[in-house]
Amino acid sequence: xxxxxxxxxxxxxxxxxxxxxxxxxxxxxxxxxxxALITGESGSGKSTFLNILGGLDRAESGSIVVDGQSIxxxxxxxxxxxRKEKIGFIFQFHYxxxxxxxxxxxxxxLYMGGMSKKQAESEARRYLDIIxxxxxLLHYPSxxxxxxxQRAAVARALINDPSLVLxxxxxxxxxxxxxxMIEELLFKLVKDFGKTLILVTHDTSLASRGDYHLHxxxxxxxxx
Ligand SMILES: Nc1ncnc2c1ncn2[C@@H]1O[C@H](COP(=O)(O)OP(=O)(O)OP(=O)(O)O)[C@@H](O)[C@H]1O
Ligand SMILES: [Mg+2]
Numbered sequence: 001x002x003x004x005x006x007x008x009x010x011x012x013x014x015x016x017x018x019x020x021x022x023x024x025x026x027x028x029x030x031x032x033x034x035x036a037l038i039t040g041e042s043g044s045g046k047s048t049f050l051n052i053l054g055g056l057d058r059a060e061s062g063s064i065v066v067d068g069q070s071i072x073x074x075x076x077x078x079x080x081x082x083r084k085e086k087i088g089f090i091f092q093f094h095y096x097x098x099x100x101x102x103x104x105x106x107x108x109x110l111y112m113g114g115m116s117k118k119q120a121e122s123e124a125r126r127y128l129d130i131i132x133x134x135x136x137l138l139h140y141p142s143x144x145x146x147x148x149x150q151r152a153a154v155a156r157a158l159i160n161d162p163s164l165v166l167x168x169x170x171x172x173x174x175x176x177x178x179x180x181m182i183e184e185l186l187f188k189l190v191k192d193f194g195k196t197l198i199l200v201t202h203d204t205s206l207a208s209r210g211d212y213h214l215h216x217x218x219x220x221x222x223x224x
Contacts, residue, residue: 024219040216
């Protein structure tokens with residue numbers, strides 16, 4: 001059984017009196033430690049797919065099993081636990097909390113999860129060191145560069161040791177050099193820590209770097 005098993009996933013949005021089918025019966029599976037890259041035109045449903053998988057949105061029908069857990073049946077409270085414990089989300093925007101410094105932004109998920117402050121801090125320092133941000137621990141998000149902010153967001157997403165990392169165009173707001181750095185970092189962390197990654201990107205040059213390259217078109221995946 002893979003870490004992600006999706007069968008016949010359907011999702012439509014209702015807008016006014018119209019129904020807009022976005023995912024029309026998607027099948028997808030991924031083993032632990034694998035990387036899947038997803039491309040597709042704007043509006044093809046890439047974010048919709050990741051949001052459903054990450055428990056931020058609900059499927060209409062189909063079955064979704066992540067790390068042995070069926071998520072379509074989970075109630076809201078359990079879904080929130082699922083998000084915290086199993087999923088590391090990285091978005092195009094960093095969503096760091098502006099009133100907290102780098103170290104705090106990264107250690108808070110662990111601290112909120114019940115770890116002692118001292119231990120959470122030392123764990124956050126370890127991740128920030130790996131990610132190359134040890135020299136910016138006390139900077140607030142507004143005092144970081146775009147690339148540094150996104151690196152902090154990567155550290156925050158990984159610190160809970162999630163079963164599945166979901167990255168939705170994480171380099172969409174960055175220049176070429178910073179994009180490469182974040183991508184390399186993601187690939188490295190996934191390999192070094194045995195993580196499983198689904199990465200949505202517009203950069204087709206990355207395609208060969210993953211175990212799978214899926215193209216979302218007309219509501220389903222084409223395997224490239
Ligand atoms: N809450 C919603 N209500 C109605 N329609 C929605 C909603 N969310 C998304 N859509 C529509 O669903 C389609 C898929 O959206 P989605 O955000 O998944 O696309 P995407 O592939 O991530 O695009 P992009 O590359 O621009 O980020 C779009 O046509 C969008 O307009
Ligand atoms: Mg999107």
